[in-house]
Amino acid sequence: MPAAEATLIIAASEADANLYYAARFLAPDPFIFLEVAGEKVLLLSDLEIDRGRQQAAVQTVLPFSRYEEEARRAGEATGLAAVAVRLLRERGVSAVQVPANFPLGVADDLRARGVTVRAKPDPFYDARTVKTAEEVAAISHALAATEGAMDVAIGALRAAEMHGGVLTLEGEVLTSERVKRMIAAHLLERDYLAQHTIVAGGDQGCDPHEDGHGPLRADTAIIIDIFPRSIATRYHGDLTRTVVKGEASAALRNQYAAVRAAQEEALVTIRAGVEGPAVHARVCSLFEARGYRTGEVGGRMQGFFHGTGHGLGLEIHEPPRVSKIPATLQAGNVVTVEPGLYYPGVGGVRLEDVVVVTETSCTNLVKYPKLLEI
């Protein structure tokens, strides 16, 4: 009887969410994970094996060095692929399914040794897109911490004084960098790690992935986008607000109202069975109907030129997307809803919440208020 196709992952779980999801064991260097006939097996280095035996959610933990030593004695090659093949042979496995991001170098080596290797398109674990109650709790916990950090940032802007248009706090210029540091420090105290936080004012905010630098100014839009990872659970929060310290222009107020309406439109559209592209199209239509055009103007993108949302979990961006990319929403998906409009001269506006998809609608996990002028 031919053995069922097995699952093989070779990666460093600190950088690979599928492997962490499968084994619940964190390590900085690549190791071998095999699942076959209901048994999960790890091959760990001498350095990791004791910790693996204690921590990993697998049935079997074996020493990599034993297989390596056997290969050496047999005069055969060592290295990850050669050692993996010894394990596969031992378990009667000749064909493996691997994640799409499986390293080509190892795959070609396995194939050269006669193993059939098939990359499964993402999502590798379909179950990862449908969050358990425990996963939703972890994301909610992350969002609560993120809301706290947002409060620190907006609190600093509220407390700031305006000197010739530039914001100051406690006598010193309030820069993007300073606010980002306050956000990161607040989160770190709660065991959350914030990277690439965005605090971008004025035209900087018109580039959605510009993280912002230099003095923040009054009467201009400031986008704050915070997406920390829990050090304990490794799940993420993700939250964006746009605020103005002082007075917003009429154009900016209208733009903010359009983004709020677009977000509302997406939120009332999302439920199990709806297509991601359909949600995204409704957001685009609303913007078009209000006269907000998207495209390149003077060599620079403006309007709405990113997706409406993305799955959130062990990765900050994971399936399903809520964008042009085909994806049918399912109950239990956790996705961001974050339309935005970006016009140099007026400013950038983005509002982002996170929802759990249900059979009939969706539940917003974010309670943080939306207020343009502070």
Add this chain to the structure above:
Amino acid sequence: MPAAEATLIIAASEADANLYYAARFLAPDPFIFLEVAGEKVLLLSDLEIDRGRQQAAVQTVLPFSRYEEEARRAGEATGLAAVAVRLLRERGVSAVQVPANFPLGVADDLRARGVTVRAKPDPFYDARTVKTAEEVAAISHALAATEGAMDVAIGALRAAEMHGGVLTLEGEVLTSERVKRMIAAHLLERDYLAQHTIVAGGDQGCDPHEDGHGPLRADTAIIIDIFPRSIATRYHGDLTRTVVKGEASAALRNQYAAVRAAQEEALVTIRAGVEGPAVHARVCSLFEARGYRTGEVGGRMQGFFHGTGHGLGLEIHEPPRVSKIPATLQAGNVVTVEPGLYYPGVGGVRLEDVVVVTETSCTNLVKYPKLLEI
């Protein structure tokens, strides 16, 4: 004339050091990098393209969406591989060299479309292992910040009081978690991000990748291993010290002396042309000669069961290794030197410095003192 083999990388540069090294552009989602005939080309999404044009160290930045749109109009497939193939055809490229960690899913898709894809074993960019003066300066800067954080941690231990063997500071129990948070906060203020910092006391320190938890105790070894990344340069520091608050046992003192001697032995051995395994073997021999045996005892590894060192740069672990793995050291390599000994009941000891390999010896970039009892 056939085109020269081109280099293709498709990855998210935030998670891929080769791509960041090649393009000096950070993005959280995968994008396409092609280098052919001396020209570096990026294909970026509408979301990233303006930032890419400003920041990336490449000659050409093109919109992914244009190629995608052309494919759609031609009734062809879209997606990363299909779009990459359009770019390759346009440039007359039929064969590409890719890094060993190139995603198999994309590689198989490229091959199905007639592209020859060859994975180059690590290091992909040989130049990455030979640091420029600027890179050494970035690592030195990171190490200075790391030494500051070490001082914060050891300062807290020095200032701690002992209550029934447990350390307290300012009236509260001093835990591994608390010291790790102090380290992270200190580094964050200096724009360094510390992840997976180790503050592991007693037998916890006998597992070299256990990061430590719970109250720290007097008279036992505490391993502190800090390896932050610079938010600005993305280069790492890496530094380990082992200390005892109070009095070390005679066995622990001897063990510490052996690790210091082993580190010294490695430091005087390292120079250009020396084999990594030869350095590692000298460390192993010194331990053996002093009676420190390595192996599994009672189902647990003890002795010296990790490498002597590893390359340090954009990645925390990168080539060349100083271990059993074949590697010839070259001038300009930056490697850690971190022997350790781990015996449950006695404790774990590891000392780690970072050196630049020179033609005749090596230069220690770390100045931090080594003192067991504090």
